Amino acid sequence: METKSINELQDxxxxxxxxxxxxxxxxxxxxxxxxxxxKLDEEYKTDENRIxxxxxxxxxxxxxxxxxxxxxxxxxxxxxxxxVGLLVSVLSGHTPKEIAESDLYFIGKIxxxxxxxxxxxxxxxxxxxxxxxxxxxxxxx
Amino acid sequence: MFDIEKIRADFxxxxxPIRGKKLVYLDNAASTQKPQVVIDAEKYFxxxxxxxxxxxxxxxxxxGTDLYEGVRKQIQLFINAKHEYEIIYTKGTTNAINLVAYxxxxxxxxxxxxxxxxxxxxxxxxVPWQILCEEKKCILKVIPMQEDGSILLEDARKIITPKxxxxxxxxxxxxLGTINPVKELIRIAxxxxxKILLDAAQAIQHYPIDVQELDVDFLVFSGHKIYGPTGTxxxxxxxQLLNQMPPYEGGGDMIxxxxxEKTVYNDLPFKFEAGTPNIAGCIALGTAIKYxxxxxxKNIMKYEAELFKYATKKLKAIEGLKIYGTSKNKSCVIxxxxxxxxxxxxxxxxxxxxxxxxxxxxxxxxVMDHYHIPGTCRASFAFYxxxxxxxxxxxxxxxxxxxxx
Ligand SMILES: Cc1ncc(COP(=O)(O)O)c(C=O)c1O
Numbered sequence: 324m325e326t327k328s329i330n331e332l333q334d335x336x337x338x339x340x341x342x343x344x345x346x347x348x349x350x351x352x353x354x355x356x357x358x359x360x361x362k363l364d365e366e367y368k369t370d371e372n373r374i375x376x377x378x379x380x381x382x383x384x385x386x387x388x389x390x391x392x393x394x395x396x397x398x399x400x401x402x403x404x405x406x407v408g409l410l411v412s413v414l415s416g417h418t419p420k421e422i423a424e425s426d427l428y429f430i431g432k433i434x435x436x437x438x439x440x441x442x443x444x445x446x447x448x449x450x451x452x453x454x455x456x457x458x459x460x461x462x463x464x
Numbered sequence: 465m466f467d468i469e470k471i472r473a474d475f476x477x478x479x480x481p482i483r484g485k486k487l488v489y490l491d492n493a494a495s496t497q498k499p500q501v502v503i504d505a506e507k508y509f510x511x512x513x514x515x516x517x518x519x520x521x522x523x524x525x526x527x528g529t530d531l532y533e534g535v536r537k538q539i540q541l542f543i544n545a546k547h548e549y550e551i552i553y554t555k556g557t558t559n560a561i562n563l564v565a566y567x568x569x570x571x572x573x574x575x576x577x578x579x580x581x582x583x584x585x586x587x588x589x590x591v592p593w594q595i596l597c598e599e600k601k602c603i604l605k606v607i608p609m610q611e612d613g614s615i616l617l618e619d620a621r622k623i624i625t626p627k628x629x630x631x632x633x634x635x636x637x638x639x640l641g642t643i644n645p646v647k648e649l650i651r652i653a654x655x656x657x658x659k660i661l662l663d664a665a666q667a668i669q670h671y672p673i674d675v676q677e678l679d680v681d682f683l684v685f686s687g688h689k690i691y692g693p694t695g696t697x698x699x700x701x702x703x704q705l706l707n708q709m710p711p712y713e714g715g716g717d718m719i720x721x722x723x724x725e726k727t728v729y730n731d732l733p734f735k736f737e738a739g740t741p742n743i744a745g746c747i748a749l750g751t752a753i754k755y756x757x758x759x760x761x762k763n764i765m766k767y768e769a770e771l772f773k774y775a776t777k778k779l780k781a782i783e784g785l786k787i788y789g790t791s792k793n794k795s796c797v798i799x800x801x802x803x804x805x806x807x808x809x810x811x812x813x814x815x816x817x818x819x820x821x822x823x824x825x826x827x828x829x830x831v832m833d834h835y836h837i838p839g840t841c842r843a844s845f846a847f848y849x850x851x852x853x854x855x856x857x858x859x860x861x862x863x864x865x866x867x868x869x
Contacts, residue, residue, distance in 0.1 A: 350813065354867055378811075379806055399806050403808065
């Protein structure tokens, strides 16, 4: 199966969001998206997997399978879970190198950065940082 | 009387469109907005009167000193302190509590002595005591909270004992809005020969405070919560205590003479005010307090009480909404959760509706732990808020509930 590149996935999200012109619809989308995401197994909700800097609790689990990094994430706040889910859908299933070198422009393009409070934006940033760190760490292995 | 339209017009930010909507500012417990007169006072000082104080014989320095000291006098009268020099300028409540911990605490609290707080303190009234206890091997005792967010006086009577050197507690809780039975706590502390500090950060803007009538030993508050500038605050302490306490920081202004053999500390209040202070801020704080005095603290109380009653009734009526902190004695704070919904999600939706509330633990994590919740949504009110704004809040909560469940 041909997998889509990180940028193709980003462009799809940007396209999806371009249909919405007010925050209401954007958040409805995020909330609905968040609801469809699977829950992370309790065993992965460890302190080690916690992302700090978010007001809600966020966990990120990463595994290396057949040369690809598989991310799973969860949050107890649904909007956060939606955003985190977008990041996972873009980055998961790619090689460590692709992840480490990715440029995540979709966040800005769909207007999330601007709409999120500083605390949340920090959470988002630490999440991205952590995902990239996994990319770098898995490359080294 | 209370002309709400006129009052709202005094606060320029209330007309600021937020995310294309009319701002509904309900985060007053975190900080209050500033009336134009306060903003102007600071600006005017810098434009026309600015110089460093207490130091120069020149004209501007004297004007600055007079204004700065005039505000001290004003605050003395505002809280009815016996002497002007019992009013110490600080950077805020946190700074004032740390000052007491560092000076009074280090000198008078020793190994095995006890400090008593409650389960509902702001972190700034927990951590300084923990630091002191670590250093001095004294013991921090905690009066537990009840489900409704109040304390029992019988618990206070058990925990405050002759071993207690200091009771340090809030007047009004920022997380739940509970009003503490301060008169009784002061009496219990004194019966045990302990001193008592009141954290009035959430009380000074809502209730008249008379430190002599209360007979409180220390009282602290922040300027920014009483419509004044950030970086200003007050420590009131009885003269006798201030005289016994060692200085906090060393530097200019706090000394009489300095030599390498012997440095003589300055008189009160300067002994506790090292370095160049927030001169413009303190002057504008005086303007803020005058603004409150002109409105009349009793009028403010009456207006806020009615608004608070209305808001409580309206929020209570929302199905699935639970209010945390239901004690009979409550101030302008409503902490709540929607069933099955994370407070953060509610905060995001309300924010997008132009409503500013606070979500999270409100610097009172033990309270959230007590209820086993991650945090709450907190709407906190000031005299410029209206029933119409409460209605907007209710509509937006209903909308958030619909979107999120
Ligand atoms: C009850 C209480 N105590 C202390 C503080 C700390 O005040 P500041 O941050 O102004 O020092 C606050 C404000 O958040 C408060 O509400």
